Amino acid sequence: MTSQAGSKVLKYIEMLAQISQEDGKLTRLSLTEQHKQANALVGILMESAGMQVRTDAMGNIIGRLEGSSDKRALLLGSHLDSVRDAGKFDGPLGVVAPIVCLELLARQGITLPYAVEIIGFCDEEGVRFPSTLLGSRALAGTLKPEVLDERDADNISIGKALKAFGQDPSEFASAQRKPEEFLGFVEVHIEQGPVLEGENLPVGLVTAIAGAARYTVSVTGMAGHAGTVPMGLRKDALVAASECIVAIEQICLSLPDVVGTVGMIQCQPGAGNVIPGLVDFSLDLRSSQDSVRDDAEQQIYAAMDEIARKRLVTIDAQKTYQAAGVTCDSWLNGQLGHAITNSGYQLRSLPSGAGHDAMALADLTRIAMLFVRCTGGISHHPDENITVEDAEATVQVLMRLLTDFNPDA
Ligand code: GLV
Ligand code: MN
Numbered sequence: 130m131t132s133q134a135g136s137k138v139l140k141y142i143e144m145l146a147q148i149s150q151e152d153g154k155l156t157r158l159s160l161t162e163q164h165k166q167a168n169a170l171v172g173i174l175m176e177s178a179g180m181q182v183r184t185d186a187m188g189n190i191i192g193r194l195e196g197s198s199d200k201r202a203l204l205l206g207s208h209l210d211s212v213r214d215a216g217k218f219d220g221p222l223g224v225v226a227p228i229v230c231l232e233l234l235a236r237q238g239i240t241l242p243y244a245v246e247i248i249g250f251c252d253e254e255g256v257r258f259p260s261t262l263l264g265s266r267a268l269a270g271t272l273k274p275e276v277l278d279e280r281d282a283d284n285i286s287i288g289k290a291l292k293a294f295g296q297d298p299s300e301f302a303s304a305q306r307k308p309e310e311f312l313g314f315v316e317v318h319i320e321q322g323p324v325l326e327g328e329n330l331p332v333g334l335v336t337a338i339a340g341a342a343r344y345t346v347s348v349t350g351m352a353g354h355a356g357t358v359p360m361g362l363r364k365d366a367l368v369a370a371s372e373c374i375v376a377i378e379q380i381c382l383s384l385p386d387v388v389g390t391v392g393m394i395q396c397q398p399g400a401g402n403v404i405p406g407l408v409d410f411s412l413d414l415r416s417s418q419d420s421v422r423d424d425a426e427q428q429i430y431a432a433m434d435e436i437a438r439k440r441l442v443t444i445d446a447q448k449t450y451q452a453a454g455v456t457c458d459s460w461l462n463g464q465l466g467h468a469i470t471n472s473g474y475q476l477r478s479l480p481s482g483a484g485h486d487a488m489a490l491a492d493l494t495r496i497a498m499l500f501v502r503c504t505g506g507i508s509h510h511p512d513e514n515i516t517v518e519d520a521e522a523t524v525q526v527l528m529r530l531l532t533d534f535n536p537d538a
């Protein structure tokens with residue numbers, strides 16, 4: 130039935146990757162020129178699949194296909210932004226696989242009774258700005274207006290970036306949708322881990338998504354001459370920050386089910402012969418249990434207070450983002466689970482340690498996620514990959530979901 134579909138998915142993934150790829154690595158930050166090009170390409174693909182296309186006030190690209198009787202839409206999609214030096218599949222797979230399904234339905238002359246919307250979210254990774262899930266939170270109505278003042282490394286605010294993107298930031302609240310418009314949200318995503326590959330399964334059903342918090346930590350010491358200030362009299366912000374980073378690792382190692390990552394660090398003034406006076410670093414903390422994450426946070430704050438006292442520096446931690454863990458909806462998971470088994474695949478349920486747009490959409494509608502096996506479990510890396518057979522399996526399961534879906538079950 131879908132013999133060409135897997136190659137079509139990979140072809141669209143490659144077309145999207147070409148927009149932002151250099152030397153085999155891909156970086157597409159939200160609300161940039163490359164993001165605009167990605168939206169334009171996705172818009173063309175959506176139109177050729179028969180959808181009405183628009184960009185909402187937050188820069189999300191949305192296609193809609195009416196059904197024959199039910200105005201409510203099954204929402205499908207994922208994000209079009211990426212991390213730095215990313216692979217091609219994290220995000221785009223969840224946008225292009227549904228488009229390929231709608232192309233197939235059109236070719237087969239099938240009109241679904243309910244509407245389908247496909248969305249390419251503007252920001253899930255939260256790489257450019259301190260906050261994350263900007264597009265999906267705007268849709269759910271949980272994005273506070275003050276977030277628009279957050280700035281990127283070039284001091285450009287989200288509001289200004291939106292304007293340059295062609296949207297009116299004062300209208301951003303209009304991106305919010307109503308729960309009664311939707312039947313649910315299904316996100317297709319690579320697993321980003323090794324479980325499915327280890328069990329030789331192409332797809333899996335997500336049970337829950339781990340909660341996460343992000344912080345910016347500023348360590349202020351005293352800059353000084355590298356040759357004249359004795360070691361014992363220094364207030365070296367970078368050494369203090371290093372101690373904090375090691376303490377974070379130790380605390381996360383000592384607790385069950387929590388992971389902590391410092392992925393960005395900036396040191397000022399940044400000269401080989403100057404003692405560092407100011408260091409900013411990021412912290413990303415996650416756990417499937419919010420209480421364990423809170424515990425880790427408290428222990429990290431206490432350790433940093435102690436380091437600040439000992440090293441005579443000040444340490445200020447700002448929480449820039451927090452999302453509670455969410456459980457996928459049992460009704461929608463039931464329908465997606467049937468689509469998996471009716472397609473001839475074993476039903477393997479597993480939790481997600483990574484964050485996803487579905488987390489934010491849980492405040493708007495019922496959510497479910499389909500995981501797709503990725504080679505070596507590798508993600509957030511240029512080697513991220515899926516096979517054409519697994520792309521095929523993805524379309525097969527999604528087609529089954531769309532054609533068997535019962536809004537009133
Ligand atoms: C997104 O990939 C995240 O989990 O941070
Ligand atoms: Mn990601």
Ligand code: MN
Pocket residue numbers: 208219220253318484485
């Ligand atoms: Mn993702």
